[in-house]
Amino acid sequence: MSALTDLLAEWMPHQRWFPGKGREWSGITEDGFFLDEGTPAVSVHRVRVTYTDGGAETYLVPLSWRGAPDDELAHAYVGAVGDNHAYDGLRDREATVPWLTHLVAASTVGPLHFHPAGVAYIPEGVPGDVISGEQSNTSLIYGETAIMKVFRRLEPGLNPDVEVHDALRATENPHIAPLLGHVEVDEDGGESATVAFLQSFVPNASDGWRLATSSVRDLYAEADLHADEVGGDFAGEAERLGEATASVHRDLARVLPTAEAGAEWYAQLAAQLIARLDAATAIVPELAEHADGLRVLYGAVGDIAEPTTAQRVHGDLHLGQVLRTTTGWIVLDFEGEPARSLAARRELDSPLRDVAGMLRSFDYAARHMLVEQPGDPQLAYRAQEWAERNRTAFCAGYAAASGTDPATSPLLRALEADKAVYECVYEARNRPNWLMIPLTSLARLASS
Numbered sequence: 001m002s003a004l005t006d007l008l009a010e011w012m013p014h015q016r017w018f019p020g021k022g023r024e025w026s027g028i029t030e031d032g033f034f035l036d037e038g039t040p041a042v043s044v045h046r047v048r049v050t051y052t053d054g055g056a057e058t059y060l061v062p063l064s065w066r067g068a069p070d071d072e073l074a075h076a077y078v079g080a081v082g083d084n085h086a087y088d089g090l091r092d093r094e095a096t097v098p099w100l101t102h103l104v105a106a107s108t109v110g111p112l113h114f115h116p117a118g119v120a121y122i123p124e125g126v127p128g129d130v131i132s133g134e135q136s137n138t139s140l141i142y143g144e145t146a147i148m149k150v151f152r153r154l155e156p157g158l159n160p161d162v163e164v165h166d167a168l169r170a171t172e173n174p175h176i177a178p179l180l181g182h183v184e185v186d187e188d189g190g191e192s193a194t195v196a197f198l199q200s201f202v203p204n205a206s207d208g209w210r211l212a213t214s215s216v217r218d219l220y221a222e223a224d225l226h227a228d229e230v231g232g233d234f235a236g237e238a239e240r241l242g243e244a245t246a247s248v249h250r251d252l253a254r255v256l257p258t259a260e261a262g263a264e265w266y267a268q269l270a271a272q273l274i275a276r277l278d279a280a281t282a283i284v285p286e287l288a289e290h291a292d293g294l295r296v297l298y299g300a301v302g303d304i305a306e307p308t309t310a311q312r313v314h315g316d317l318h319l320g321q322v323l324r325t326t327t328g329w330i331v332l333d334f335e336g337e338p339a340r341s342l343a344a345r346r347e348l349d350s351p352l353r354d355v356a357g358m359l360r361s362f363d364y365a366a367r368h369m370l371v372e373q374p375g376d377p378q379l380a381y382r383a384q385e386w387a388e389r390n391r392t393a394f395c396a397g398y399a400a401a402s403g404t405d406p407a408t409s410p411l412l413r414a415l416e417a418d419k420a421v422y423e424c425v426y427e428a429r430n431r432p433n434w435l436m437i438p439l440t441s442l443a444r445l446a447s448s
């Protein structure tokens with residue numbers, strides 16, 4: 001191993017975006033090139049990690065280089081190679097500037113290709129700041145004008161976030177933040193991978209999770225009032241969110257492929273739901289007690305006779321993916337569920353997938369405070385009431401804008417259950433004390 005791979009092998013497992021924690025490494029290789037040779041120099045590395053379990057992943061690691069340690073960058077320090085000191089290139093503000101300079105110039109730098117969308121102003125010369133709450137990607141805000149998401153794990157193919165935003169440009173849908181550009185990297189002998197995605201930053205917005213949970217807090221604070229009587233009622237917002245979701249679905253179906261989905265499609269879907277349940281039960285054994293009920297629910301999907309239209313969808317719609325601005329809701333992050341392969345995330349699906357995702361999110365917003373106070377029947381009753389009220393409002397808004405009431409579809413319940421199964425795996429891995437939220441919902445969904 002080189003001095004740099006030694007450093008990276010030490011540093012990467014401590015990074016929030018690195019999901020391979022706990023897996024034993026069998027090797028690490030990297031290839032890098034300079035994005036900017038000024039001061040600081042900025043390099044970009046493709047780092048390939050192989051695991052003893054046979055798996056392998058490639059990560060994108062931008063670094064900045066300085067001739068002497070800089071105390072102000074201590075939080076971003078990676079280590080020294082000879083006399084040069086390496087820093088996390090996305091947390092060294094000066095090192096974030098060249099990304100937008102190259103986008104404006106539509107440059108090719110080594111294997112990196114910068115593609116400006118050519119529709120709106122890109123804030124050149126401004127440094128970017130990493131947003132808090134980094135998860136599998138790292139996002140930087142540039143001057144409250146643009147936000148760049150850097151995809152850490154490289155997968156061949158166009159990222160659905162770029163693909164969908166690019167396609168939606170022609171529709172001028174008011175519920176989307178415009179794409180400003182994207183960056184790709186060549187992959188040896190294969191399809192290139194998306195490295196970064198630049199989008200207009202939506203200022204003065206509040207995310208749906210924050211708004212919904214403050215409404216729930218207001219309700220919990222009132223001993224005797226019902227959801228429709230409390231000041232922070234969310235139902236009007238939920239209804240407008242339903243309308244916005246339907247509007248985005250309509251435009252997705254206009255600009256991206258659709259397919260008629262009949263008996264064969266339903267049969268395949270039923271098989272996928274069952275396979276996902278089986279895989280999840282191997283990871284979360286608590287799912288086993290709901291398996292029989294869920295199999296009945298999923299089996300019924302295979303019997304649905306009414307054909308539908310499959311189309312591109314959001315794939316992971318929840319309250320944390322929507323922003324309320326002064327003029328309405330904006331839907332973000334069309335990447336799909338991060339745990340699925342890129343090909344699976346680009347498959348055509350029922351738009352009810354997203355409706356189910358948002359209904360699950362109302363359930364989460366209502367119940368997450370119960371994690372701290374389990375067994376309080378009054379709060380549990382109120383949580384149920386809040387979730388029901390907002391589910392109904394969301395579906396009403398969706399129905400008014402699309403002409404189809406999602407609440408009447410036999411598929412909706414099965415897709416809600418499927419999302420809750422996915423959430424069980426997500427929570428078991430990331431927030432074990434929240435596992436009871438999807439498990440409680442599954443007990444209800446599987447029992448009728």
Ligand SMILES: Nc1ncnc2c1ncn2[C@@H]1O[C@H](COP(=O)(O)OP(=O)(O)O)[C@@H](O)[C@H]1O
Pocket residue numbers: 131134135136137138139147149177199200201202203205207320321323332333335
């Ligand atoms: N265009 C935007 N304008 C304003 N804030 C944004 C924008 N895009 C993302 N954000 C903020 O960044 C957060 C993370 O963005 P997201 O695309 O969901 O990234 P991730 O895939 O890492 O979850 C969002 O919850 C939102 O608060």
Ligand SMILES: O=P(O)(O)O[C@H]1O[C@H](CO)[C@@H](O[C@H]2O[C@H](CO)[C@@H](O)[C@H](O)[C@H]2O)[C@H](O)[C@H]1O
Pocket residue numbers: 135136209316318319320321333337338357360361362364365423426
């Ligand atoms: O990181 P992403 O935003 O792409 O999504 C993942 O993380 C989400 C949590 O941040 C997770 O969402 C689940 O928790 C939310 C509350 O934190 C809740 O509103 C969602 O309904 C629930 O699914 C999402 O599933 C996961 O893919």
